[in-house]
Amino acid sequence: MDMVEAIRQRHSVRRFTDRPLDETAVRALQEEIDACNRESGLRIQLVLNEPEAFQANKPSYGQFGGCRNYLAIIGPKGKDEEAGYYGERIVLKAQTLGIQSCWVALTYQKGKTQGTLNAGEKRYLVVALGYGETSGVSHKGKAITDVSDYHEGDPAWYRDGLEAALLAPTAINQQKFRFERKDDKVVARVSGFGFYTKIDLGIVKWHFEIGSGKGPEIFNI
Numbered sequence: 001m002d003m004v005e006a007i008r009q010r011h012s013v014r015r016f017t018d019r020p021l022d023e024t025a026v027r028a029l030q031e032e033i034d035a036c037n038r039e040s041g042l043r044i045q046l047v048l049n050e051p052e053a054f055q056a057n058k059p060s061y062g063q064f065g066g067c068r069n070y071l072a073i074i075g076p077k078g079k080d081e082e083a084g085y086y087g088e089r090i091v092l093k094a095q096t097l098g099i100q101s102c103w104v105a106l107t108y109q110k111g112k113t114q115g116t117l118n119a120g121e122k123r124y125l126v127v128a129l130g131y132g133e134t135s136g137v138s139h140k141g142k143a144i145t146d147v148s149d150y151h152e153g154d155p156a157w158y159r160d161g162l163e164a165a166l167l168a169p170t171a172i173n174q175q176k177f178r179f180e181r182k183d184d185k186v187v188a189r190v191s192g193f194g195f196y197t198k199i200d201l202g203i204v205k206w207h208f209e210i211g212s213g214k215g216p217e218i219f220n221i
């Protein structure tokens with residue numbers, strides 16, 4: 001499965017089977033995590049076979065079941081966009097390995113979550129990982145013209161990037177982002193108010209890069 005296909009197939013999954021992650025998949029995932037940490041200065045950590053972070057049965061949205069594996073997205077403060085961007089790189093890598101996921105900012109047991117924190121670092125949030133009981137479902141979202149200045153006749157790479165961005169996970173599916181094209185460059189920013197919008201923006205930018213086939217320089221105006 002390539003990354004474009006992974007974007008199409010990814011949906012949040014909150015209930016997992018008790019099958020442990022395959023060893024080869026764990027190795028591939030850890031390589032991606034190491035690469036992301038080297039590039040970003042984050043210290044994203046993979047926690048395996050640890051059920052406590054998701055044992056709560058809080059009566060809030062997002063009931064989790066059977067989650068024993070997760071990414072603890074940890075790093076220096078002020079790197080919210082990077083947390084989203086690099087976290088989603090790992091999420092999509094996981095999807096290509098047949099592993100489902102769900103970003104989780106609220107509905108987990110913060111006090112019981114593992115992962116080491118150095119001075120000046122914070123845990124931004126976690127991402128649940130595992131083999132889903134189902135592969136999840138699509139959600140209705142915004143249209144291209146709700147989140148961009150796209151017009152008919154614009155380049156195909158721009159439309160493809162936007163379509164991929166619209167398939168990205170965002171907190172409570174808020175999709176509070178906006179893209180604008182200036183010739184062969186693109187500006188992406190948070191649009192409106194909400195929680196975790198900078199993390200969402202990083203996630204969405206990674207999707208745009210994959211969908212458009214462009215590298216990160218597409219955003220350097």
Ligand SMILES: Cc1cc2nc3c(=O)[nH]c(=O)nc-3n(C[C@H](O)[C@H](O)[C@H](O)COP(=O)(O)O)c2cc1C
Pocket residue numbers: 010011012013014061062063102103104105106107108125136137138139167168169170171172173196199200203
């Ligand atoms: C930054 C962020 C925080 C999230 N926090 C939670 C959460 O605390 N609990 C939960 O069940 N889902 C959480 N989600 C998952 C979103 O609800 C989900 O991605 C969104 O509804 C879109 O659905 P999809 O991922 O299936 O496309 C979060 C997603 C993001 C990106």
